[in-house]
Amino acid sequence: MFQNQEIAKDIFYVGVNDRQKHKFENMLPLPLGVSYNAYMIIDEKTALIDTVDIAMGDLFIDKIQSQLKGRKLDYLIINHMEPDHSGSIKLIRKYYPEMIIVGNSKTLSMVEGFYGVDNNMLEIKDEEVLSLGKHKLQFHLTPMVHWPETMMTFDQGEKVLFSGDAFGCFGTLDGAVVDSDMNIDRYWDEMTRYYANIVGKYGAAVQKALKKLTPLDFEMICSTHGPIWKEYVSEVVDKYDQYSRYDSEEGVVIVYGSMYGFTELMAETVAQGLAQNGIKTIIIHNVSKSDPSVILQDIFKYRGLIVGSPTYSNELYPEVESLLRKIEIRGVKHRIFGCFGSFTWASAAVKRLNSFVETMKWTKAEISVDEKQGLKEDNYKACLELGRQVAELVKIPIEIPQHCV
Numbered sequence: 174m175f176q177n178q179e180i181a182k183d184i185f186y187v188g189v190n191d192r193q194k195h196k197f198e199n200m201l202p203l204p205l206g207v208s209y210n211a212y213m214i215i216d217e218k219t220a221l222i223d224t225v226d227i228a229m230g231d232l233f234i235d236k237i238q239s240q241l242k243g244r245k246l247d248y249l250i251i252n253h254m255e256p257d258h259s260g261s262i263k264l265i266r267k268y269y270p271e272m273i274i275v276g277n278s279k280t281l282s283m284v285e286g287f288y289g290v291d292n293n294m295l296e297i298k299d300e301e302v303l304s305l306g307k308h309k310l311q312f313h314l315t316p317m318v319h320w321p322e323t324m325m326t327f328d329q330g331e332k333v334l335f336s337g338d339a340f341g342c343f344g345t346l347d348g349a350v351v352d353s354d355m356n357i358d359r360y361w362d363e364m365t366r367y368y369a370n371i372v373g374k375y376g377a378a379v380q381k382a383l384k385k386l387t388p389l390d391f392e393m394i395c396s397t398h399g400p401i402w403k404e405y406v407s408e409v410v411d412k413y414d415q416y417s418r419y420d421s422e423e424g425v426v427i428v429y430g431s432m433y434g435f436t437e438l439m440a441e442t443v444a445q446g447l448a449q450n451g452i453k454t455i456i457i458h459n460v461s462k463s464d465p466s467v468i469l470q471d472i473f474k475y476r477g478l479i480v481g482s483p484t485y486s487n488e489l490y491p492e493v494e495s496l497l498r499k500i501e502i503r504g505v506k507h508r509i510f511g512c513f514g515s516f517t518w519a520s521a522a523v524k525r526l527n528s529f530v531e532t533m534k535w536t537k538a539e540i541s542v543d544e545k546q547g548l549k550e551d552n553y554k555a556c557l558e559l560g561r562q563v564a565e566l567v568k569i570p571i572e573i574p575q576h577c578v
């Protein structure tokens with residue numbers, strides 16, 4: 174019944190959309206939903222590349238059966254074992270018991286560990302080629318993008334790269350599946366958010382993978398989430414290169430926590446100082462309202478970060494502390510930093526913010542502002558000055574060597 178779209182010669186899209194999941198990995202909101210992409214190659218041998226979340230397993234089986242038209246499924250190629258892609262392995266194995274599961278040694282041990290499946294497996298090595306007939310598939314191991322077993326599969330004749338999660342983004346595929354057939358505007362921020370939150374820690378591994386993959390001259394990227402990239406291949410690769418080198422654009426993110434508005438007023442004033450000194454992209458996030466995944470998205474994109482926090486039980490405001498931890502975990506590099514805070518009897522927040530920037534080894538504005546109780550004239554001016562100092566530093570692009578990590 175299903176007419177799966179042919180995206181290249183004998184290669185069909187058999188993925189599904191998820192508009193029900195509330196939060197990806199039970200953490201990251203999905204305002205535009207998410208797609209789990211999978212592909213089938215119909216040749217002398219038939220192959221399925223990746224599976225989908227088991228919640229959509231039934232529909233997935235129907236799509237596969239429609240495509241096979243009664244033929245048997247010869248291979249299941251697994252690029253990535255996170256359960257949003259491996260979840261339907263056990264189900265498919267029940268329908269196609271003779272199907273050979275193809276993966277590297279780490280993949281195959283996870284197939285057994287997660288799903289208890291341990292027969293009809295083919296272990297492949299880096300750069301090994303599997304022939305389906307006309308289609309020759311070459312496997313490229315790309316460990317830690319973003320799990321240890323991750324690999325990519327390259328169709329040498331069609332020049333299609335099946336990239337797993339790499340180059341993927343949130344957002345369902347509403348009708349069309351290839352970028353050239355749709356308006357892709359809504360996917361760019363979702364790609365940055367996906368990268369910052371899921372892949373962000375593994376910049377060095379992404380750089381290694383890019384070095385290894387670019388000589389393949391792929392013309393199409395079939396990732397496991399979001400559009401298939403055909404028209405925008407080079408833009409998508411450039412984005413991954415930028416983010417994995419922790420390179421950034423001119424702009425400043427101000428993140429503050431505030432219970433009663435004192436620290437918030439300081440944030441507004443710092444923003445005014447930035448604007449007065451020529452910064453046009455200024456994004457203010459109330460840490461208690463903006464989702465952390467969106468704050469991280471903006472931090473990955475822009476060069477400047479200014480954080481403000483009240484002192485709270487001799488510590489940072491807990492929501493600010495939690496965000497700093499998320500930044501630390503991702504090892505974000507090459508940022509310009511500024512900080513401010515307010516207290517009532519004994520200050521601690523600004524001290525902690527200054528020690529954070531030392532751990533991160535970022536460039537810091539000379540001034541930081543720490544106000545006791547309400548904002549007064551001298552510190553109002555100091556907030557404007559903090560904005561000015563960060564603006565001047567942000568306007569100078571940071572020299573980041575190509576492939577530096």
Ligand SMILES: Cc1cc2nc3c(=O)[nH]c(=O)nc-3n(C[C@H](O)[C@H](O)[C@H](O)COP(=O)(O)O)c2cc1C
Pocket residue numbers: 430431432433434435436437483484485486487488515516517518519520521546
């Ligand atoms: C639960 C709680 C704990 C606080 N702990 C401290 C503290 O340890 N030291 C301090 O100087 N002020 C403390 N304060 C006062 C706030 O830091 C101060 O009022 C601050 O200016 C509030 O900023 P805001 O209006 O941006 O929330 C505390 C306030 C609250 C509500």
Ligand SMILES: [Fe+2]
Pocket residue numbers: 253255319338
């Ligand atoms: Fe993943």
Ligand SMILES: [Fe+2]
Pocket residue numbers: 255257258338397398
């Ligand atoms: Fe995924």
